[in-house]
Amino acid sequence: MVVDPRRFGRRTLLRGAGALGAAAFTASLTGCTETGAGQGAKSGAGTAPLLTVASEQGSTLARNFNPFAASSRWAARFCVYEPLMIFNHVTGALEPWLATGFTWSQENTVLTMKLRDKVTWSDGRPFTAEDVTFTFDLLKRHKGLIGYATGAVANYVEAVRAPDAGTVEFTFKKAYTPALHDIAQQLLVPRHIWSAVADPVTHTNPDPVGTGPFTLTAFRPQMYELRRRDGYWQPIAIPGLRVPTYAGNDQINSALVSGQVDWGGLVPDPDRTFVAKDRRNNHYWWPRISDIFLFVNTTKAPFDDPAVRKALSMALDRRKMVDIAVWGKSEPANAVGIARDAYPGWIDESLTSAHAGLVTRDVAAANAALDTAGLARGAGGRRTGKDGEPASFDLVVPSGWTDFVAVAQIVTQNLAEVGVTVKLRTIGFDQWTSAVYNGRFDITLGPGERGASPFGYFRAMMSSFTRRPVGETSNLNFHRLAVPEADELLERFATVSDAAEQRKIGRGLQKLFVEVFPAVPLYEQPEWGAYSSRRFTGWPDAGAPYAPLRNSPRFPTPLLVYPKLKPVA
Known part of the structure; x- marks a missing residue:
């Protein structure tokens, strides 16, 4: 299963100091010039306002719409190009998109997908199964391309063929059903355009041609626009999107509160700073579909001992973390580390109930467990390891990630109460990823891997497939733990x-998790999403939970939202 190496980079969209005032920034966007984007595609937009999205950050934007590039613009993945199907993290459904359905062969080695009729590219050419086979062949031939299906193509897919113009067959080397979701969500490109591209890895694709609802019509280094195109395969009411770049969270918040942005993400203390400013129009919705964890480096003593990991967990005040770091807008994690709303029907409630003590603050129990694990108290109540060395460790988090910093401060206070010394170090994001992804850290914070089922989560937590030696990059199992029993269940x-x-197998993995306790679950992570209904209605929220509200850099779920939105008359 491919994992976007920018998984944690999504937070860089949410933090940082604003460099421009809202008025000055708006003025900088004037004079945006039209482009030849869409290669002749007509715009179906009228004079209604464009929907403004806060999804880009930085001082300037490079004109890169290559959907396979790490540095591509947000709109390439969520406006222009589309996948076969979309996994909806709110409903738990795999939504038909360019494909209307799928079937597995009896041995689960052949996956067949039926394509939607009468879909066209934005230049008017028909979308066919040959475009699908070409896209997957492109991923196979060019190792530097980033996509949902790159891992599946490299490790499991043997062949991709088109029996006819509306059917695609994926043949696997062996049964590997979790690849369905990676294949389904792979963004597709037109063969008639990309077959002429000399190097798809470095190609910037300045004038993208896609099957999506919008085409690029204007671009400047501070902002770009996309307009609704004629001939899209389903009705779209909004005329288009405007995507400015923002220096940081302060600027985004200022633009949201002032009504310049229609769709944004994290708003600190949203009831007070956002909703209270305009209760009729300002709204947020933060569904919770993953957990935040305390990760310890299991290649180092005493973190290689599950008893120590459990003892540390019992010392932590999760309610305080929720109240301070996310303004009370979440809940403490359960013992298996799966957010309550992430996978309906998957959680073994009897197991989480029986092991609730693992994730409940109990200082006396934590002290007793540390004593039993051999971390004796020394002078001043400070503990030492079995080697007699002080139990003193560094906890690293990226600077500017205010929620993580707040949580880390609580962790250091809680663990000091049980005699474990933890020093908080805030470092630059690039420095943090280098240290953590290469296993050169003591303690850190991060979210659990999420996908269309708990398979990817448990594989990242306990599989030898994702475990790498210290010094070798892993953006999944960076705590470096492998459990043979987990490998068997995952297989x-x-x-x-x-x-x-x-x-049923998932329940076995949950049981193994609470036994081994590879990482310490802290709290359910909100999916930041904020919107204004001043200009557009139809947004997903708690009353209409049809899709995630967050315009995620990893999953193509914004495509589920566009057809529901309507301009205010």
């Missing part, structure tokens, strides 16, 4: 396509 999971059987 079984990958061979079946029956949901009931997968859930």
Whole structure:
């Protein structure tokens, strides 16, 4: 299963000091020139306002719309290009998109997808199965391309063929059913355009041609625009999007509160700073579909001992973390580390109930467990390891990530109470990723891996497939833990396509998790999403939970939102 190496980079969209005032920034966007984007595609937009999205950050924007590039513009992945299907993290459904459905062969080694009729590219050419086979062949031939399906193509897919113009067959080297979601969500490009591209890895694709609802019509280094195109395969009411770049969270918040932005993300203390400014129009919705963890480096003593990891967990005040770091807008994690709303029907409630003590603050129990694990108290109540050295460790988090810094401060205070010394170090994001992804850290914070099922989460937590030696990059299992029993269960999971059987295996993985406790679950992570209904209505929220509100840099779920939005008359 491919994992976007920018998984944590999404937070860089949410933090930082604003460099421009809102008025000055708006003035800098005037005079945006039209482009030849879409190669002749007509705009179906009238004079209604464009929807302004806060999804880009930086002083200037490079004109790169290559959907396979790490540095591509946000709109390439979420406006212009589309996948076969979209996993909806709110509903738990795999939504039909360019494909209307799929079937597995009896042995789960052949996946067949049926394509939607009468879909066209933005230049008017028909979308066919040959475009799908070409895209996957492109991923196979060019190792530097980033995509949802790159891992599946490299490790599991043997062949991709088109029996006819509306059917695609994926043949696997062996049964690996979790690849369905990676294949389904792979963004597709037109063969008639990309077959002429000399180097797809470095190509900037300045005038993108896609099957999506919008085409690029204007671009400047501070902002670009996309307009609704004629001929899109489903109705779209909004005329288009305006995507400015912002220096940081302060600037985004200022633009949101002043009504310049229609769709944004994290708003600190939203009830007070955002909703209270305009209760009729300003709204937010933060569904929770992943957890935040305390990760310890299991290659180092005493973190290689599950008893120590459990003892540390019992010392932590999760309610305080929720109240301070996310303004009370979440809940403490359960013992298996799966957010309550992430995978309906998957969580073993009897298991989380029986092991609730693992994630409940109990200083006396934590002290007793540390004593039993051999971390004796020394002078001043400070503990030492079995080697007699002080139990003193560094906790690293990226500077400017205010929620993580707040949580880390609580961790250091809580662990000091049980005699474990933790020093908080805030470092630059690039420095943090280098240290953590290469296993050169003691303690850090981060979210659990998420996907269309808990398979990817447990594989990242406990699989030898994702474990790498210290010094070798891993953006999944950076705590460096492998459990042979987990490998066996994950292998079984990958061979079946029956949901009931997968859930049964999932319960076995949850049981193994609470036994081994590879990382310490802290709290459920809100999916930041804020919007204004001043100009557009139809947004997803708690009353209409049809899709995630967050315009995520990883999942193409914004495509689920556009068809529901309507301009205010």
